[in-house]
Amino acid sequence: MTPEPARPLDDARTLDDATRALDVDALIDDAETRIVVCCGSGGVGKTTTAAAIGLRAAERGRKVVVLTIDPARRLAQSMGIDSLDNVPRRVKDVDGDGELHAMMLDMKRTFDEIVEAHADKERAEAILGNPFYQSLSAGFAGTQEYMAMEKLGQLRSRDEWDLIVVDTPPSRSALDFLDAPKRLGSFLDGKLIRLLMAPAKVGGRAGMKFLNVGMSMMTGALGKLLGGPLLRDVQTFVAAMDTMFGGFRTRADATYRLLQAPGTAFLVVASPERDALREAAYFVERLAADDMPLAGLVLNRVHGSGAAQLSAERALAAAENLEDNRIVDQGDGKEAVRSSPEHSATPETSETPTEAPRPGQTTPDPRDAPDAPAGSAAPEAHETHTDADASEEQLTAQLTAGLLRLHAERMRLLDREQRTRDRFTSLHPEVAVTEVAALPGDVHDLAGLRAIGDRLAG
């Protein structure tokens, strides 16, 4: 066996100098920070991160509301709330002077509220009862994103909370929520809407004459495509919404500016996997292009090892060694260990073998020899073994081999995570990063969220 020096890469499970560490506590303690937006691809622990940050900020004295979009039931339960709805509910058993409130976006309810707030009663009823509106508010691509931003704007303007933590929708593109307000805004006061409204008004509009396709042909084509009744529903809807269009546009713009304002901080959440980090890199670039303030990257579910000095290759070789010997032992109990250079997976052969101590030997060795090569395991000891001893010894060897295989698996995972992470940091060295160590199970209660918060804060 040849010793292998511990590689610095394996030891460095903390951030290296090249990467800035993200100081989560500084961010949430800063009274200037009023909005934290958590974004990232699906399945990376975005919602849990948002809840953990909210709880931590509350327990550090701030009055916090967490706006989740699509929480797992379990997460709501972990905050002691059976079901979350469209109004903030106070979370009990939060330590300290702060407060934590949580709510879940109800897309349709939020849309209805806007209509009710901006149209007189009669008109509001007409809109709410329109079949086209009912579909639009419940399902169209982007409503959820738009309504999340709308809700954020509402919460912020009430000025009731020190800090609003937002979890973004699991969009097909993680960036839909940035585009949705603009898209809806530009649709609602766009040319098409005016065209659709035209038949409901008198004549058309003079401004439409630049179109070289006849108006009747256009509405005719739309009518053919959508079917007459649907087109009429759309036209009625659009006419009823007419007075609100300006409002939508203004609000969409205001929300967009709110996201760019100082006081807003974006956290990109990812797990150390290729796809998640690719999406994260895309996010970082898009936020920069839109002048959105990025606070940093939260890297969830990072694995570590207390025995990182032992590489996967060496652990596997040792496991094989133990398993081979079990078979050999059945023949004669003498040779406990074969000297097996073919099992050595590492090229390093710099150290000379030292005499290995016998089991139980306690004489201190001045050399620290964690990688002392296998010498012997006191062959004569085996001769005194009874059958029971032998079988127990076999069990231990089997157990140890299992432990080593488990470790090898862990080390491979570590390596892979490190490589993916390095790829991201070399692409975006300017992004501050905090790593959250993987938990073996899911989060079930405030204590679990607190533990994540501790890990987030490093």
Place this chain on the structure above:
Amino acid sequence: MSRLQVVSGKGGTGKTTVAAALALALATEGKRTLLVEVEGRQGIAQLFETEALPYEERKIAVAPGGGEVYALAIDPELALLDYLQMFYKLGGAGRALKKLGAIDFATTVAPGLRDVLLTGKACEAVRRKDKQGRFAYDCVVMDAPPTGRITRFLNVNDEVAGLAKIGPIHNQAQAVMRVLKSPETAVHLVTLLEEMPVQETADGIAELGAARLPVGRIMVNMVRPAPLDETALRLGLDRPPRKAIAESLSAAGLGDTRRGGGAERLVEPLLEQASEYAERYSLEEDQRAVLTEFGRPLHELPLLSGGMDLAGLYELATALRKQGIA
């Protein structure tokens, strides 16, 4: 075997990977499959290590035994223009519609139209026949939206058929629904052995069932190897024979057993990893039991320790074939 196989699952469970492996597995023995992508993510291209896919069916892989896998990234805007051209010869007017924002409206804002176009295109590929009257593809595999949206996505045609009560969109929506609700279709759900994805799988099965959409198989992805069996786990964790383990490690050449020695220093971290493993193992067993109760065919795909690549994809396809997926 269903000719339209829809693959959904919670975000992060590896839907695209499983869909691709399934398309490969179903393409063996000279068959031809089409792998379609509907979310504009170009996940298929990344997986097969090719450049971005255009809105065009092209061959991306050859399966063992001479089968072929084609891929298509459906672009709703182009799909709509396709339809307009096909049904109305609206070439020029199509461009004018685009200028007006009507296409953008139809594909991004109008309720459900986008999804109608996406599922419509997939169903068209399912039904398409060549000149000899044979199906163009033996099977179409769709990398679909996540579990949280899958029922609405597939069922949107019902909603649209109700909204547009007459006209070609109405007819189109109804035709699509006939395919989706028939045994021609199977919706598979990808999960991990973790609580939240399993919970989403349960919700997904209930929602699909309520919408009378056919639930297919449950695919458990990224199943980790079990290097410690239960006996070893119990022995190792109840009263870990620390000294004997240290001796074993030492015998295997990993340093000596005295305090601070190489082998001795490994014992605690290794046992700690084993205890984390045991916790995870028991959670995974619980989740496996929950999944079994759903009474759907259950498949397990191994976690690839080197990360996902093309070779890994073939490995997963082989695993699926061995489990009798075709």
